[in-house]
Amino acid sequence: MLSGQLADGFTTIFVGELIDRFGHFKxxxxxxxxxxxxxxxxxxxxxxxxxxxxxxxxxxETVGYSIFASIxxxxxxxxxxxxxxxxxxxxxxxxxRVALVSCRNAFTMxxxxxxxxxxLLIFTLMHSVSVLVxxxxxxxxxxxxxxxxxxxxxxxxxxxxxxxxxQDKSLSRISWAHWFKKVLYYQVALVYMCTRLxxxxxxxxxxxxxxxxxxxxxxxxxxxxxxxxxxxxxxxCHVTGD
Numbered sequence: 001m002l003s004g005q006l007a008d009g010f011t012t013i014f015v016g017e018l019i020d021r022f023g024h025f026k027x028x029x030x031x032x033x034x035x036x037x038x039x040x041x042x043x044x045x046x047x048x049x050x051x052x053x054x055x056x057x058x059x060x061e062t063v064g065y066s067i068f069a070s071i072x073x074x075x076x077x078x079x080x081x082x083x084x085x086x087x088x089x090x091x092x093x094x095x096x097r098v099a100l101v102s103c104r105n106a107f108t109m110x111x112x113x114x115x116x117x118x119x120l121l122i123f124t125l126m127h128s129v130s131v132l133v134x135x136x137x138x139x140x141x142x143x144x145x146x147x148x149x150x151x152x153x154x155x156x157x158x159x160x161x162x163x164x165x166x167q168d169k170s171l172s173r174i175s176w177a178h179w180f181k182k183v184l185y186y187q188v189a190l191v192y193m194c195t196r197l198x199x200x201x202x203x204x205x206x207x208x209x210x211x212x213x214x215x216x217x218x219x220x221x222x223x224x225x226x227x228x229x230x231x232x233x234x235x236x237c238h239v240t241g242d
Contacts, residue, residue: 003066008073015081017176025089026159028082033150035075037143042068044139089160115142116225203227 019028042048049064050056087100115138122137179185206224210216 004069004073007070008077011074011077012081015078016085019082019085020176023089023161024159025082025086026154026157028078030150030154032075032078032080032082033147035071036079037147039068039072039075040139041143043072044136086157086160112228113225114145116228118142118145120225199231 015028019025043065047056047061047064048068049060053060083104084101087097087104090100091097118141119138122134122141126134126137203224206227210223
């Protein structure tokens with residue numbers, strides 16, 4: 001997880017700058033999606049370096065999985081940055097931008113819930129096989145469905161222009177270093193980092209905690225779905241209340 005997060009952090013900075021300079025959002029999105037598909041299937045597959053060397057060293061396994069986790073996060077960062085950057089280039093209307101981002105977040109929630117549904121279906125239909133095989137099928141199914149949506153997105157979406165004409169001619173381009181002088185930048189970064197940290201760690205380790213440590217039944221994996229739903233409902237209620 002640490003290697004992946006480090007790769008994600010560095011990639012987000014450099015890819016954002018490159019996309020801002022050269023554009024080609026769909027090309028970046030396609031490249032990132034390919035990296036995600038290959039690395040994600042490798043993470044849930046067997047240790048590739050172990051197969052190549054013919055050894056089962058725990059150190060080699062850690063290195064191998066760390067490499068694929070890093071590649072996955074690189075591809076994920078490229079895909080996310082390219083996709084989010086398209087919003088500002090597709091329209092200059094603030095209301096339209098908010099609507100596009102809202103739709104993006106809504107379908108992100110749908111995708112996450114769909115993954116829980118796929119997991120429930122596979123756990124139910126393949127209860128006689130090992131847990132490792134079940135998770136591999138979940139990964140392969142998610143990759144296959146995701147690739148279909150990526151192809152539909154690339155075919156059905158027009159490549160936006162890199163720059164949209166500004167309505168206010170007095171506005172000038174702001175350097176990326178400008179934000180490091182703003183206190184608000186660090187406040188938002190701190191809140192976002194803490195939120196993502198709590199969300200990712202809790203979702204990643206909740207199933208292991210209730211099954212391995214508390215000794216609960218395998219069906220307790222559904223607690224992850226309940227946790228995610230409650231989190232989303234809380235966010236919606238908070239926004240609605242504001």
